[in-house]
Each structure stands twice: as C-alpha cells, then as structure tokens.
Amino acid sequence: MRDSNKQDAVIRWASDSDVPNLAQVHIDSYRSAYVNIMPALYLEGMTLEQQLKRYEALLSEGKEHVAVMSVDERMIGYLVLEHCTDDVAQHRHGGEIHSIYLLQEYCGRGYGRMLLDWGIRQLGEMGWTHAIVWVLKDNRSARGFYEHAGFILSGRERLIQRGAELVQVSYQRTIS
Structure with missing residues (x-):
C-alpha cells in the first residue's frame, strides 16, 4: 500500500522471511520507546534469539495479524492486530x-499515523466495530499519539510485568 503523503512507505502483511528484521526492529524500537519508563535491565536483557x-511463533500460530512498514526497502516499523483480549462486554x-x-x-514524521490508520482500516475490514489499544500509563508520548488519532481513554487499567509491575490504560475508538 502506498499513501499519497508518504510515497516512499509500503505497508504489507509480514511473512516468515521478515522474522529477522521484525525481531531487530522490535528490540530497537522497544528500547527507545520505553527508556526511562521500563527498567533498563529489562530492556538491555532483550535478545535477538528471544525475539526471533x-x-x-507469532507468524506460524496465525492468531495475530502482523504487518510491517518499509521505507526504501528498509523495515522501519510494524504492528500486530488481534481480537480484543479484554473481557469487557x-x-x-x-x-x-x-x-x-x-x-x-x-x-x-507521519509514519506512525500512517501505520495506525492502515491498522484501523484492516480491523474494520476484519469486521470489528471498535479499535482498542492498551498503553503504559506513564508513556505520555504514546498516549498523546492515540488521543490525537481520536482514541478515548476508557477508564480501564491493568497491570503487566516488564521487569517491574507497570500500569497500562485502555483507549478505544469507533471504526467508521
């Protein structure tokens, strides 16, 4: 898929051959996104072997849908879509x-919004009427990103473990 604002970007569903790049992009992007939010030891402890x-497993199980974004044939990002894991009716x-x-x-630079919008369209094509995302409560940058994209804080919270106990908050938006 090409976007008129980002002619150099391509988004497509991931294949098995993407695994090495996916694993490395995961590590690099995760470490930069969560510096000063997650414990440094946790981030430093991520290995390429673990992510491979x-x-x-993620691609072979097929429970989740993984897409990758490339610019000039270099993978720069990814997204993972699935049925909502929240048990709220x-x-x-x-x-x-x-x-x-x-x-x-x-x-x-607009790539994140392009990837998000693509993902929301895919969720709609899969038949979902709402898009849900869980975000670390302390990640002000990510929260602002979703709020700017029309997501509304739902008021739900949950705890996750990433080297420490962290709080996530849920956002949702209607897919039109």
Whole structure:
C-alpha cells in the first residue's frame, strides 16, 4: 500500500522471511520507546534469539495479524492486530492494536499515523466495530499519539510485568 503523503512507505502483511528484521526492529524500537519508563535491565536483557523465537511463533500460530512498514526497502516499523483480549462486554466487537512500533529516527514524521490508520482500516475490514489499544500509563508520548488519532481513554487499567509491575490504560475508538 502506498499513501499519497508518504510515497516512499509500503505497508504489507509480514511473512516468515521478515522474522529477522521484525525481531531487530522490535528490540530497537522497544528500547527507545520505553527508556526511562521500563527498567533498563529489562530492556538491555532483550535478545535477538528471544525475539526471533517470538516472531516465528507469532507468524506460524496465525492468531495475530502482523504487518510491517518499509521505507526504501528498509523495515522501519510494524504492528500486530488481534481480537480484543479484554473481557469487557463492549469490547467483544473490538479488534485490538496489540503492538505498533517504529524505529526512533522515523518517529514524528507521519509514519506512525500512517501505520495506525492502515491498522484501523484492516480491523474494520476484519469486521470489528471498535479499535482498542492498551498503553503504559506513564508513556505520555504514546498516549498523546492515540488521543490525537481520536482514541478515548476508557477508564480501564491493568497491570503487566516488564521487569517491574507497570500500569497500562485502555483507549478505544469507533471504526467508521
């Protein structure tokens, strides 16, 4: 897919051959996104071998839909879509943006919004009426990104473990 504002960007569904790049983009983007939010030891402890296994399993299981974004044939980001994992009744018709990450040098240039909009369209084509995303409560940048894209804070919170106990908040938006 090409976007009129970003002629150099291509978004497509991931294949097995993308696993090595996916794993590296995951590590690099995760570390930059969560510096000073997640414990440094947790971020530094991420290994390429772990991420290779993770993405091999993710693609082979097929429960989640993984897409990659490339610019000039270089993978710069990815997103993962799935059925909403939240058990709230209103989310039974929701698709979840499980992950969306870009390499740091591509942030703030419109690529993230392009990838998000593409993902929301895909959720709509899959039949979901709502898009849901969970964001770390302390990640002001990501929260602003979703709010700017029309997501509304739902008031739900949950705890996750990433080297420490962290709070996530849920956002949602109607897919039109």
